[in-house]
Amino acid sequence: MASPMKSMTEPRATPMATDTESRVETLTGSQIIWDTLVHQGVSVVFGYPGGAIMPAYDAMPGYPIRHVLVRHEQGAAHMADGYARASGGVGVCIATSGPGATNLVTGIANAMMDSIPMVCITGQVSSTVIGSDAFQEVDFTGVTLPITKHNILVTRTQDIMPAIRQAFYIASSGRPGPVVVDITKDAQQGSCEHRYDTSPIRLPGYRPEHHPVPAEIAEAAALIAAAKRPIIFCGHGIIEANATGLLLEFVQKTSFPVALTLLGLGGFPATHPLSLGMMGMHGEAWVNTAIQEADLIIAMGMRFDDRVTGNLKTYAQNAKKIHIELDPAEINKNVKVDLPLVGDVREILRMLLPQVAKRNCDVWNSHITELKGDSAVREIQSLPDNGSLFAAHVIHDLWRYTQGKALVVTDVGQHQMWEAQYYKHDHPRKLLTSGGAGTMGFALPAAMGARMACPDDEIWVVVGDGGFQMTACELATCAQEDIKVNIAIINNGFLGMVRQWQQFFYGGRYVATPIKSPDFVKLADAHGLKGLRVTKREEVKAAVEAARSFKETCIIDFRVEQEDSVYPMVPAGADLDKMIRRPVPVGAISELPSEEAPGEAQKDVPPHNPIFETGKDH
């Protein structure tokens, strides 16, 4: 639906930012905000107006920046985040003081946990009333102190431009992260002489770059040469540093297998023969077993999150560990490493490559291939269509019908893990997901932000019925702003991951996890968008193709098996190779290898497995 509400007032006769390079002119603080953003290369911001940011909004139409009006500021923060992840640039969101700002908090924390460069501009009450509990006053620099890379309170007009410049520099350099610039209303209203400053930013206490010394590189090369059972970890840092090409080169030379973190997916091609897939809590059995058996781990741009390691005491005890990481504070935080290489992973790979000899790893790699043989999970893909719809089928088919080329944005929960397991991402920045923070409600707004960064990509939101409802209000934004994304709701009528934990660890008591949803097809219709429902596997293809053909955002309500679980699973804090494996009823499928003797963790798992049963409706 073309939106009748879309564009608004005529641009004002404000000076165009692009011709202000050399002239000094008197501008209001509000104009300076936009002029500085334009100079930073910003073309889109996501926001919501309100009292303390109104002066800035009033000046906006004079500048070549698209504003996306969200329905809730959390959406604005996630959109800026999605924009940054998809583009590799800095995302910008804008909100008013008080509740407008605090609604950004979840999105800021999410960006902080995943090291996403983002600048949040918030209005603040006038400097004359700060501290008086004025209307819509919240101490936002105080609130965001622990969840931002840095934050700045601006109370004077002449400080606006330097503050925004610093914010972009800090957000995007070193280990990226969100920066808040909180600007008082009187600073926006005031005027001062302004000329965009292009001189280098001086922050004497800020040293984002680190460089390893040659001796350490040589030491790493020696460990690499001596390794018999090596494994590379590809983390988010590979993507942030645009180091995929160098990692490929490294793997081609060494034949080392590569395991990936959730946020590292796409950093190394999933269809590469040496890609093992995702590791950790829901990593495939062979990946985690290989890690436990490895004699060398080369961790690149990752931080040994607890979802990756399981029990630290028994984690990869046989392995020497090389940790390539930009942030010195991550070294030895969770896992004690033998050789930290602190610096940009791209630079380090460049230094390391000439010192590494071409070699093979045939014995080790064929051992890992054997390990793969005893996992049933990958067989889901070829399970017969028995009439029910399984999430794994949906994701697998989506991968097939999009030729693995879609930009997929996932939310948090079971569908997120299934996506990570079954959608094979071959390129960086084509999977956006909330990793560290695990923020439900992330997917839809992040995908809308990604749409602004990648106008030509096919974008799929893969989201649960629970998470979708957390930010479903942004459908209205899709309609108003003509934003086209495809939304696959993996609808199982439960808060599925919590339900799965209840099944495994809480005696099957489903407390507060059955969730009733609106009719998503009607919801789409109510927004003037498209909606489809799929209940059988045979309908998946037609629905995916229909969704792609619509110019509007389209929701597909995939009614999947209700009590399916994500396998394998390492219970929180358990040893990495003590996985709960998918129970395979004897004779269910004759050609499947029989499952090994159940481990300790498996005893409590009821033999119920909806994959092999007819779905029960509750």
Next chain:
Amino acid sequence: MAQGESSTLRHFVAYVEDQPGVLNRVTSLFRRRCYNIVSLNVGRTHETGVSRMTFAVEADEDTARRIEANLYKLVNVLSVEDITGKPSLTRDLALIKVNVGPDKRSEVLQLCEVFRARAVDVDTDTLIVEITGDQSKIDKLVAVLTPFGIAEMVQSGTVAMTRGTRGDAANGAAQQPPSLRTIVAA
């Protein structure tokens, strides 16, 4: 952060920009990461716009290194140095108000002399003693003055400084606050 068995009292010296909120950023970091702070002192330096902090922290070697790394991540922190184990001076200052009238005044003053403490205020029924030194010296003075009756006392955080030209020059880790004047100019 769980403290390892080898947790000891460590001293850090940090130079920070003298700006509103910097102390809050530093203490928020310690709170957020559960670093166990024993003492914290902030004060100006001879360079305008630059403050110096001294922290005493209970930490093992590894945590100490991460405290340093995390402090460096704060944009307003100019330099950090772990001076534990380096030849250095640490000092606390205490003011102790003792309930003492003319009859026992000279007795207290004699004790003060032993501790190289000074009487800085005398009233009819009280005497304020000022002492600088390390914590154990202050504790001992407090112990001997307690029988006279201590009305109140106040103590500064620990301040510390390495001895010599630069206590850490031998390690090659000397980190003078990087051209502090540039900060002031900005």
